[in-house]
Amino acid sequence: MLQVKYQPEAIKIRDAFRKSKRALIITHKNPDGDTMGSALAIYDLLHSLNKEATVFCVDPFPESFYFLSRFESVVHEFDINDFDIALTLDCGADYMTGITNTHPELFNGRFPLINIDHHKSNDDFGTWNIVDTSAASTTLIIAEALEFLDYKISHRMATCLMCGLFTDTGSFQHSNTTPRELRMAAHLMRKGASIHQIRNNIFKNNKISTMKLWGRVLSRAYKDSGGITISNVSDDDFRETGSNATELSGVVDFLNSVPDSKFSLLLTENNGKVKGSFRTMRDDVDVANIAGQFGGGGHKKAAGFTLPGKLEKEVRWKVVQEN
Ligand SMILES: [Mn+2]
Structure with missing residues (x-):
């Protein structure tokens, strides 16, 4: 379950989404399975809520993540005027987006910015922040927030969320694997997450x-x-x-x-x-x-x-x- 101290913030984020029409979802540079899984899960969620959304990544999207739902929707440039809200996911600091110089207007405190992350280095640079450093992955925080807010997790979202959990725990081998991570892994599997897709695409996919x-x-x-x-x-x-x-x-x-x-x-x-x-x-x-x-x-x-x-x-x- 989402930690109690983050629950009021999760409700504020839900309310901000309800008012917004088009969201910009930002991953960190040199994207990994957690930032991409987070972004594509939120993308799917917003689409299911009939909201427009775009996923932005400053760097190329690694081929091994092509199996993730709707990867083809990822863009590498954007016009901020097209959006009324933005999210940074798994970005340990604002500069990890790779766009603090090209898009300073996103980080000046005036643009509505949601910051969800689990890195210790994160200084709550968003308008709304859920920075839970005890979570093994950002997708874990997102999955817990979705559970708390009673949103439906589709099988596509479940695989995206599992991807972050799977990769950031080193296939559940790192010491950040606790009952909390494994409970969520079980929950996501029940929702249709495919561990086999993750394994075959990310871990058994060497050139x-x-x-x-x-x-x-x-x-x-x-x-x-x-x-x-x-x-x-x-x-x-x-x-x-x-x-x-x-x-x-x-x-x-x-x-x-x-x-x-x-x-x-x-x-x-x-x-x-x-x-x-x-x-x-x-x-x-x-x-x-x-x-x-x-x-x-x-x-x-x-x-x-x-x-x-x-x-x-x-x-x-x-x-x-x-x-
Ligand atoms: Mn991460």
């Missing part, structure tokens, strides 16, 4: 270029003296394997499977930027804190940062004398 890219990342992995598992990938790797950065999704979780590792770090050099992705299995390590030192953020066990720059290899030599 040869992805395998070659992962091969490079895995072959470079090492554990440093501090117990950190590190690997890296660069523009050359993407070019030589014919892959792109979206194909890295999941590889850092694989790096994070080394026993006794403090945390894992994947450094990605891509188009003049260096991205760091952190994962940890340990309860006493907070990678959101570490990512914060580089201007990033995220969750306690999964976080990242992006900095302008490139990766440079540092080689150390030592002389070993032979007796």
Whole structure:
């Protein structure tokens, strides 16, 4: 059930929707299964309520999510004058939408903005905010809000909502999987969510270029003296394997499977930027804190940062004398 403290906000959001005619649904940049599942579930809901809605994503929509309901409705540009309300879903900060510079009018506090998210870094930048950092996924919060408000969940919506739950819990393997997540998973399955579609499209859907890219990342992995598992990938790797950065999704979780590792770090050099992705299995390590030192953020066990720059290899030599 939606946590009691968010229930009044959920009612306000429902009332705001009732007054609105056309909603803009915004995902975060580099979209994942949670932001896309959230967006397409809300899109379906609004359509069932005879409301106009548009899903916007600043980046291309990953092919592995094409099975989600009505993915073809996603647009990559918009005119704000066409809309009277907007939502950001799974965006840990306003800049995660990728449009704070091109559309500042959305974030100046005057445009009606609904902010639903589960990232710790979220500072309640919306007019209405449901930011529940204890939820494993944004789709979980949405599903609980729909339950609370007594909205019908169609089988298409159920699969979208399950997609976020499934991916953000690492197929229900991460430590954020609690009875709350599993109860909702059962509820969504009853509503017709297809776990098989999610599994086949997202987890059993690797291109040869992805395998070659992962091969490079895995072959470079090492554990440093501090117990950190590190690997890296660069523009050359993407070019030589014919892959792109979206194909890295999941590889850092694989790096994070080394026993006794403090945390894992994947450094990605891509188009003049260096991205760091952190994962940890340990309860006493907070990678959101570490990512914060580089201007990033995220969750306690999964976080990242992006900095302008490139990766440079540092080689150390030592002389070993032979007796
Ligand atoms: Mn999420």
